[in-house]
Amino acid sequence: MISKLDLNAIVTTIKECLPKERDIIGLHEPVFTGNEWAYIKDCLDTGWVSSVGKYVELFEKQLADYTGVKHAVAVMNGTAALHIALILVGVKPNDEVIVPDLTFVATANAVAYCSAIPHFADSSEKTLGLDPYKLEEYLNDIAEVRYGECFNKKTGRRIKAVVPMHTFGHPVDMDPLVELAQRFKLELVEDAAESLGSYYKGRHTGNWGKVSAVSFNGNKTITTGGGGAILTNDEEIGKLAKHLTTTAKLPHKWAFNHDMIGYNYRLPNINAALGCAQLEQLPLFLKNKRALAEKYRKAFSKINGVKFFTEPEFATSNYWLNVLILNKEYAHERDKLLELTYTHGIQTRPVWILMHKLPMYQTCPRMDVSMAESLEARIINIPSSPFLCR
Incomplete structure (x- = not known):
């Protein structure tokens, strides 16, 4: 029997990684503190x-x-x-x-x-x-x-x-x-x-x-x-x-x-x-963004039904937008989670609609895209601004 996905625990985990003094947390905001x-x-x-x-x-x-x-x-x-x-x-x-x-x-x-x-x-x-x-x-x-x-x-x-x-x-x-x-x-x-x-x-x-x-x-x-x-x-x-x-x-x-x-x-x-x-300021931005990603990684290692996406072993990522991926059995909960984060002042978003589903590209050739379809249903981007962890 599949256990229920605890959406409130996911939202709480996101909030614990973010500054407490902000009522609204944007997805990715620019920082202008240099020249x-x-x-x-x-x-x-x-x-x-x-x-x-x-x-x-x-x-x-x-x-x-x-x-x-x-x-x-x-x-x-x-x-x-x-x-x-x-x-x-x-x-x-x-x-x-x-x-x-x-x-x-x-x-x-x-x-x-x-x-x-x-x-x-x-x-x-x-x-x-x-x-x-x-x-x-x-x-x-x-x-x-x-x-x-x-x-x-x-x-x-x-x-x-x-x-x-x-x-x-x-x-x-x-x-x-x-x-x-x-x-x-x-x-x-x-x-x-x-x-x-x-x-x-x-x-x-x-x-x-x-x-x-x-x-x-x-x-x-x-x-x-x-x-x-x-x-x-x-x-x-x-x-x-x-x-x-x-x-x-x-x-x-x-x-x-x-x-x-x-x-x-x-x-x-x-x-x-x-x-x-x-x-x-880019080196500092990257340092802060990687620190935030590491904070998310540790926090979500304890949460069932969802994983925080981390860089492949051959790469060093800028972690531009941080990514949560729901387990396949919880894909149907994605929009509920998106709605819940917004009620808590946390801006999140799903991944883009697949290109072949857009009206102008529906007749274009494509290979089997089953993994893209699976990821589309399960990905959620969470706050990633460089000032959120410094």
Whole structure:
């Protein structure tokens, strides 16, 4: 006989890990305790608030240095970064691009912006991200390599790229995925939107794909208000990324010459200034977030029917959003738990609706996604702000 899930005990456990003086605990709130005011004031005082100014280049350099990539190109948001990344690896209309079914909608949308077709893959319970081993079995069945390119035998379309997303900051198992991409001639583009400060086998995420995308939305580990960045270790791709995201305008004192279709995806200087101040504090943010995660882990080790998700042994996670996973037999209790946390002033949320269930993507190809379906029904995100444990 299955014992009843004690929802009140779960809520009490969450509350015991959080500050007592706050009536409402947000899911993930930004922290502005560094040089944010000074850098933004400098933009206002000098008048450099838009797409040109010293903070854009400084932010790109600091970001490249931190992540260990050779080039970082700052853009207006993470979706724009991913859109350009797909263009840079040659995704064309009617191509298929493999993306996880369990992801934020921007991953699939970026594919659609290229007039390409998302092809949904299953997730791993170990990482919450794309499962490279299950994907290998699937590709062995439906894909073939011809003339150095991969094709879907069922649709006849080219499969151009695979886009792993590091879910909630937990790195995908990249080594087998890199090998798989090489064998099937797929371009690898990392959706690292959630994983700034996360490492796979000692190396920062964003270093495995030919191009990667990062986000600095208001609820991310650091924020520029909006904002994102394209990361790459390829010098030519880095130059082209900058060109494409600045309307493909050729340098000139006054003439408006554009040599290709470009995009006005530039990050304003005032946002980059905020990013510089945030990057300075990132090590402290990560320290505090890992301390909060450890507090949750210990507390929930004593609670039946639910587990606190921890980083895989090959990874160091930023613990962007902390995750509770209900046991399978208690999946039906998820919404009751979400409702109860809100009545106690604790903001929580379920994971995203699976991409293949959204109306615009229901006809897209997909493999068996039974693990993604299981995780979708059982995941709850709990408060994760860096100031909650310091």
